[in-house]
Amino acid sequence: xxxxxxxxxxxxxxxxxxxxxxxxxxxxxxxxxxxxxxxxxxxxxxxxxxxxxxxxxxxxxxxxxxxxxxxxxxxxxxxxxxxxxxxxxxxxxxxxxxxxxxxxxxxxxxxxxxxxxxxxxxxxxxxxxxxxxxxxxxxxxxxxxxxxxxxxxxxxxxxxxxxxxxxxxxxxxxxxxxxxxxxxxxxxxxxxxxxxxxxxxxxxxxxxxxxxxxxxxxxxxxxxxxxxxxxxxxxxxxxxxxxxxxxxxxxxxxxxxxxxxxxxxxxxxxxxxxxxxxxxxxxxxxxxxxxxxxxxxxxxxxxxxxxxxxxxxxxxxxxxxxxxxxxxxxxxxxxxxxxxxxxxxxxxxxxxxxxxxxxxxxxxxxxxxxxxxxxxxxxxxxxxxxxxxxxxxxxxxxxxxxxxxxxxxxxxxxxxxxxx
Numbered sequence: 001x002x003x004x005x006x007x008x009x010x011x012x013x014x015x016x017x018x019x020x021x022x023x024x025x026x027x028x029x030x031x032x033x034x035x036x037x038x039x040x041x042x043x044x045x046x047x048x049x050x051x052x053x054x055x056x057x058x059x060x061x062x063x064x065x066x067x068x069x070x071x072x073x074x075x076x077x078x079x080x081x082x083x084x085x086x087x088x089x090x091x092x093x094x095x096x097x098x099x100x101x102x103x104x105x106x107x108x109x110x111x112x113x114x115x116x117x118x119x120x121x122x123x124x125x126x127x128x129x130x131x132x133x134x135x136x137x138x139x140x141x142x143x144x145x146x147x148x149x150x151x152x153x154x155x156x157x158x159x160x161x162x163x164x165x166x167x168x169x170x171x172x173x174x175x176x177x178x179x180x181x182x183x184x185x186x187x188x189x190x191x192x193x194x195x196x197x198x199x200x201x202x203x204x205x206x207x208x209x210x211x212x213x214x215x216x217x218x219x220x221x222x223x224x225x226x227x228x229x230x231x232x233x234x235x236x237x238x239x240x241x242x243x244x245x246x247x248x249x250x251x252x253x254x255x256x257x258x259x260x261x262x263x264x265x266x267x268x269x270x271x272x273x274x275x276x277x278x279x280x281x282x283x284x285x286x287x288x289x290x291x292x293x294x295x296x297x298x299x300x301x302x303x304x305x306x307x308x309x310x311x312x313x314x315x316x317x318x319x320x321x322x323x324x325x326x327x328x329x330x331x332x333x334x335x336x337x338x339x340x341x342x343x344x345x346x347x348x349x350x351x352x353x354x355x356x357x358x359x360x361x362x363x364x365x366x367x368x369x370x371x372x373x374x375x376x377x378x379x380x381x382x383x384x385x386x387x388x389x390x391x392x393x394x395x396x397x398x399x400x401x402x403x404x405x406x407x408x409x410x411x412x413x414x415x416x417x418x419x420x
Contacts, residue, residue: 001033001034001139001419002033002036002135002138002139003137003418004131004132004137005021005025005036005037005140005141006038006128006141006142006152007021007037007039007143007149008039008040008117009039010022010037010039010040010042010064011051011054011055012052012054013042013045013047013051014308014311015051016256016340018051018054019340020143020169020340022057024407024410024411025058026057026059026411027407027408027410027411028414029062030059030411031411033415035059035061035062035063036131036135037063037064037065038065038127038128039064039065039124040066040068040120041068044071045069046116046117048285051310051311053310053311053312054311057235065131067123067126067127068123069117069119070120070122071117071119071120072119102182105180105182106181109182109183109187110181110184113187113190113191114148114151114172115145116146117149118146120149121148121152121155124152128156129160132156137162138162138163139162139165139419140162141167141206142167143167144170145170151194153166153201153202154197154201157203163203163418164202165204165205165417166199166204166205167206168205168206168208168212171212171215171333171336172191172195173192174215174333175333176261176331177261192219195219195220196219197220199219199221200221202221202226203226204418205227206227206414207227208230208232208338209229209231209338210361211336211360211361212333212336213228213229214336215336230414230417231338231343231405231410232338232342232343233340233343233405233410234343234344234405234406234407235347235406236408238315238344239347242315242316243316243319244349244396245320246320246322247321249277250276250277250278250279250322251278251279251280251322252278252279252281252323252325253283253317253318253323254280254282254283254327255314255318255324255345256284256327256339256341257284257286258282258284258285258286259286259287259329260289261330261331262290262327262328262330263330263377264290264293264327266379266383267355267380267383268293268294268296268301270381270383270384271298271301271387272298273380274384276300277302278300278301278302280304281306281321282294282304282305283306283308283317284308315347315348318348318350319348319349321348321350322350322390322391322394323350323351323352323353323372324345324348324350324351324352324372325352326341326345326356326372327355327356328356334356335359335360335361336360337356337361338361338362338365339362342362343405345371346402346405347402350394351397352366352373353373353386354372354373354375355376355377355383356376356377357376358374358375362374365405368401369398369401369402369405370397371397371402372386
């Protein structure tokens with residue numbers, strides 16, 4: 001079995017985007033699959049985050065081909081005056097978005113469709129064509145975002161007739177921050193046409209949640225039998241050897257993105273009702289508005305906002321907590337939003353306090369493995385009662401219930417979806 005994976009994010013890229021296929025390829029290689037990774041030259045990439053520690057997870061038998069790119073990030077820096085690559089969901093922005101940033105968003109949303117990284121495509125395509133000719137790799141996976149990567153799959157499918165699987169870690173035109181790019185009506189029509197063409201042309205489509213699988217089926221991924229739901233997961237090997245001793249101070253940890261669509265002010269109101277000291281750790285990226293909301297906590301709440309830390313260190317921090325805080329954006333598409341951090345929380349083994357859609361896919365997963373509870377943001381009393389109960393009794397999760405979400409089992413599901 002030979003499998004090519006086209007992914008923009010690969011070590012030393014950090015953050016959630018790299019985790020899915022880095023981990024799956026590790027276990028696919030153990031299943032006897034010969035893996036070819038086509039990715040970007042790390043020195044030319046525009047990664048928001050970097051984590052060299054992730055190199056340790058690249059299996060020795062994997063062949064990695066790196067290419068150049070023609071991205072226009074330099075133009076973005078000139079327009080905005082920012083050196084930092086923007087985070088997903090605009091979580092790195094100030095509380096008040098200025099005119100220059102709005103103009104930059106408009107340019108990105110209407111002149112770089114589907115995204116500003118499409119300058120990588122021609123280089124990746126040439127590398128893929130060479131691998132096909134030299135190694136006869138007939139099965140390929142494209143993973144996005146960036147969704148421009150899916151257009152490489154379209155081209156190799158047309159020109160080489162390979163078996164093509166499109167993997168979507170996030171929705172395309174239905175992502176919760178899509179309208180923040182101010183796409184014109186013409187742009188929306190064009191981009192949705194690209195989206196439908198990808199859905200209709202791929203041989204298999206892998207989605208990370210049942211709700212999003214249903215969404216893709218309604219948007220052209222037919223027949224529906226070609227859609228496979230393979231959620232994100234956790235690598236049990238990540239948590240071996242870490243100290244899981246909880247600190248003396250009751251600690252709640254959130255890891256991930258915080259943007260305006262995460263209304264955390266009600267959560268802070270709930271914390272302010274409690275009468276014991278709490279250490280609240282927020283690790284990752286956040287916008288200015290979210291930071292202002294968090295800072296309204298009372299004196300008995302010790303707030304620590306920590307920028308991105310390497311995955312290995314993050315695992316240790318998550319394990320040394322009492323409760324893992326899981327937040328979803330308050331938008332319609334959040335019902336299918338099942339981010340990777342949910343499963344890393346499972347691997348860390350602490351109870352999960354979820355805030356967001358109580359009837360969504362993530363809520364169902366949390367309940368099915370008895371990992372915690374999910375409340376609507378405004379249910380401050382439910383939040384208070386949950387935290388109080390776990391202050392008195394805070395058991396670790398049952399690994400026999402969470403084991404179905406281990407990456408090793410998901411790699412077997414990939415083999416079945418792609419090769420059978």
